[in-house]
Amino acid sequence: MRVAFLGMGKMGRLMAARVLAGGHELTLWNRTPGRAGELVAAGAREAASVADAVADADVAVLMLYGPESAGDVMESVHVAAPAGLLVINATTVGPEAARELGRAASAAGLRYVDAPVVGTLGPAREGKLKILVGASELDLAAARPTLELFGDPERIVRVGDVGAGSALKLVVNLSLAAATAAIAETLALGTDLGLDRQVVLDELAGGFLGGILGYKRPMIESGDFTPPAFTVEALAKDVRLAIRATPRPLGIAQAVLDLTGQAADRGHGEADFSAIADLPPLDAAASPTTGTADPARRPYSTQA
Incomplete structure (x- = not known):
């Protein structure tokens, strides 16, 4: 052949x-x-x-x-x-x-x-x-x-x-993106509440996020997101395709784009997609009382 x-x-x-x-x-x-x-x-x-x-x-x-x-x-x-x-x-x-x-x-x-x-x-x-x-x-x-x-x-x-194969691929990759975003925010919340990061990771590993943590935990723990299996930028591209594929507002997908933009701003665009879980500590841009960041400080639009 x-x-x-x-x-x-x-x-x-x-x-x-x-x-x-x-x-x-x-x-x-x-x-x-x-x-x-x-x-x-x-x-x-x-x-x-x-x-x-x-x-x-x-x-x-x-x-x-x-x-x-x-x-x-x-x-x-x-x-x-x-x-x-x-x-x-x-x-x-x-x-x-x-x-x-x-x-x-x-x-x-x-x-x-x-x-x-x-x-x-x-x-x-x-x-x-x-x-x-x-x-x-x-x-x-x-x-x-x-x-x-x-x-x-x-x-x-x-x-x-x-077309059906490509449709299901977007569904699969959006589920991957959503699970990784959930890890990002739950780890960040645990840190903000003063919990030990290892304790939080252990608890998450035993729950519904355990599947993805099973193979991405070493990168998340070390903060070394190389070599990439699937990059932050590639994940963002696929999430944009998912958003464009339906007239339905996809709020989680938009939130993932915000996280990928923040990761790229920290130099992680070509790193493994699990880098979106590496959220920086709270600073003056966010209030620990409300948990709401100043929108003017967001470096990337969430628009596809």
């Missing part, structure tokens, strides 16, 4: 490595060249352009930053791809963008599978990602051999037609 892999970020490189390890012919492309030298050294070919990458591919996999980058790349795919090319978009783009990309791909004579992944660097390295698929049963069957190279075969879930 000839696979074109478009996007060599941290996740993309690990997922592409699984394709190469599966014995397939791999062609790579990234907007900034030279990001996957280890894969080229192992036998992959680096293409000079998207058109070059997909020209003779059987499957193209996209793992990019968001809907804008995916849309730009897909325009180039449409021009150069062979008829019937199977496009698997693992980028988190939101449901409406996924449907638009799917319609455009179909008009260009291509097959399109909406397949955002759930999981971070560890599962990607091991080929154990969960994949939320929006596609016809026929297109999923065609994509499954590729998806199983980097996804857990038992966790490749067809959610519905194109």
Whole structure:
């Protein structure tokens, strides 16, 4: 199988490595060249352009930053791809963008599978990602051999037609954001009330926040949020997509954006998303009586 892999970020490189390890012919492309030298050294070919990458591919996999980058790349795919090319978009783009990309791909004579992944660097390295698929049963069957190279075969879930996978991905990531924000505020409250931080963490670990604390507690305890599995800025991007996807006001999502903005202002934009739990101590900007910060002091708007 000839696979074109478009996007060599941290996740993309690990997922592409699984394709190469599966014995397939791999062609790579990234907007900034030279990001996957280890894969080229192992036998992959680096293409000079998207058109070059997909020209003779059987499957193209996209793992990019968001809907804008995916849309730009897909325009180039449409021009150069062979008829019937199977496009698997693992980028988190939101449901409406996924449907638009799917319609455009179909008009260009291509097959399109909406397949955002759930999981971070560890599962990607091991080929154990969960994949939320929006596609016809026929297109999923065609994509499954590729998806199983980097996804857990038992966790490749067809959610519905194109757009459904991206919709569920936003739901999943908003739940992750909300849980992390809850840790941030409960830890801050415990500190403000004079409680020992370890005592608070122990109590939270035994409750409904225990799942996320189970793997983020070392970072939260140490204050070292590197290396990131999923960055603060990436979390903020996905929360904005969730807000744009519905006319319903999402108050918790807006609060998360405030926390991500504060974290970025402290230099944590490229740190692991758990850095939003590292709230600074109370200062003159907040009253311990009311718990309300001066709105003029907030460095980031909560608007999407």
